[in-house]
Amino acid sequence: MKYTLVIIALILVGTSEALIHTKKTFNHTAWGDQTFYYEYLPQGYGNGTKFPALIFLHGAGENANGPCTLTTLTKVTQNGGTPPYYIQNNIWPLDLPFIVISPQAPWGHGVENVEIAVRIIKEAYTANADLNRIYITGLSQGGGAVWNFLAANVNNGLNVAAAVPICAAATPSSSSQYTTIASASVPIWTFHAWNDGSVNITTTTIAWVNGLNAAGLTPTIKFTNFSSGGHGIWQHVYETNKTVNVNNYIYSWLLGYSRGSTGSTTSTTGPATTVSTTSTTSTTGPASTTSTTGSGSTTSSSTTGSNCPAVEPQTVTMFGNCTCTCH
Numbered sequence: 001m002k003y004t005l006v007i008i009a010l011i012l013v014g015t016s017e018a019l020i021h022t023k024k025t026f027n028h029t030a031w032g033d034q035t036f037y038y039e040y041l042p043q044g045y046g047n048g049t050k051f052p053a054l055i056f057l058h059g060a061g062e063n064a065n066g067p068c069t070l071t072t073l074t075k076v077t078q079n080g081g082t083p084p085y086y087i088q089n090n091i092w093p094l095d096l097p098f099i100v101i102s103p104q105a106p107w108g109h110g111v112e113n114v115e116i117a118v119r120i121i122k123e124a125y126t127a128n129a130d131l132n133r134i135y136i137t138g139l140s141q142g143g144g145a146v147w148n149f150l151a152a153n154v155n156n157g158l159n160v161a162a163a164v165p166i167c168a169a170a171t172p173s174s175s176s177q178y179t180t181i182a183s184a185s186v187p188i189w190t191f192h193a194w195n196d197g198s199v200n201i202t203t204t205t206i207a208w209v210n211g212l213n214a215a216g217l218t219p220t221i222k223f224t225n226f227s228s229g230g231h232g233i234w235q236h237v238y239e240t241n242k243t244v245n246v247n248n249y250i251y252s253w254l255l256g257y258s259r260g261s262t263g264s265t266t267s268t269t270g271p272a273t274t275v276s277t278t279s280t281t282s283t284t285g286p287a288s289t290t291s292t293t294g295s296g297s298t299t300s301s302s303t304t305g306s307n308c309p310a311v312e313p314q315t316v317t318m319f320g321n322c323t324c325t326c327h
């Protein structure tokens, strides 16, 4: 009887753990005056521990396409396989310690929008955030925004401890952009699929990787070239289940980096594995329902099946022949 009660109690505790994802606004004097964003606070938040922060920048499919409002902000949770999607759907692991900030862009993330996202952490979370561990990631348009933010000025790079641009839609425009990023010694792990039909890997990610290598960026940039997967590879990179996501578990990698007070970057997990532009193709998918090992052909965008997320942009091909159960 006692045991039964204990078990029932455990079940009740287990099922009561809904993750809290809150719509917030942040007033400022720049661009649009008000930023709309989602906030996720990790377990233990407010207990005196300083928590790391992760800024997530969505793709073009989640733009408000006009002024952002609390209503348009909902879109940010609707692209499958992203941190705000996982949080909203209660499949974000409780042991990930990040404060997660997911701002919405009206028409696209400009550099200023991203700088404001950093300000949000520094000003609204200063008591509970570890400002030496602000991380930034984004996909497609949002990945491009990560590059443009880092390339805009050295201070931007010094404000973050590591960055993960995914299938990033930004083409470098001058070699000074590489030296700017190299001057800030930003640890970067970038991902792109060789067969991305929406954003050309050569003119974007590979150009950044080669330019940053030439500029002597340290630590050496990590580049993972998916052999397939098309544009929608973020779901594999952001996959939170370590058993499934063996090769690309960015969360542990990010936490290995912290900005020292001098602006230098220290790795607490040893040097990151360096991946040259010619190695590391990953075909690891998040679930048995996605496969990269078939003919390599991708069918047209399919969002049939259970729990199929909207994809971004809406016209792109999902991973393989997606009967897509994200988890």
Ligand SMILES: *[C@@H]1O[C@H](CO)[C@@H](O)[C@H](O)[C@H]1NC(C)=O
Binding pocket: 027, 033, 034
């Ligand atoms: C923030 O900006 C909104 C929109 O301009 C305004 O209504 C609100 O009063 C402002 N809040 C604060 C605390 O200034």
Ligand SMILES: *[C@@H]1O[C@H](CO)[C@@H](O)[C@H](O)[C@H]1NC(C)=O
Binding pocket: 043, 044, 045, 047, 048, 049
């Ligand atoms: C605060 O919460 C974090 C995460 O659960 C935990 O690791 C830490 O030990 C807690 N700190 C205190 C002082 O309770």
Ligand SMILES: *[C@@H]1O[C@H](CO)[C@@H](O)[C@H](O)[C@H]1NC(C)=O
Binding pocket: 200, 201, 202, 203
């Ligand atoms: C991508 O860009 C490269 C370099 O400009 C070009 O050679 C290649 O044809 C482009 N690929 C596609 C699929 O457009």
Ligand SMILES: *[C@@H]1O[C@H](CO)[C@@H](O)[C@H](O)[C@H]1NC(C)=O
Binding pocket: 241, 242, 243, 244
């Ligand atoms: C992670 O994936 C493994 C293998 O598919 C599965 O057995 C396990 O239940 C998953 N864990 C969570 C927390 O979903």
Ligand SMILES: *[C@@H]1O[C@H](CO)[C@@H](O)[C@H](O)[C@H]1NC(C)=O
Binding pocket: 194, 206, 225, 226, 227, 277, 278, 279, 281
């Ligand atoms: C990326 O992977 C593809 C497919 O495996 C391969 O053909 C290509 O050479 C790789 N490119 C780079 C730059 O690593």
Ligand SMILES: *[C@@H]1O[C@H](CO)[C@@H](O)[C@H](O)[C@H]1NC(C)=O
Binding pocket: 294, 295, 297, 299, 321
């Ligand atoms: C799509 O997936 C189904 C089920 O796994 C498989 O039978 C079929 O061959 C796949 N089609 C393609 C084009 O990969």
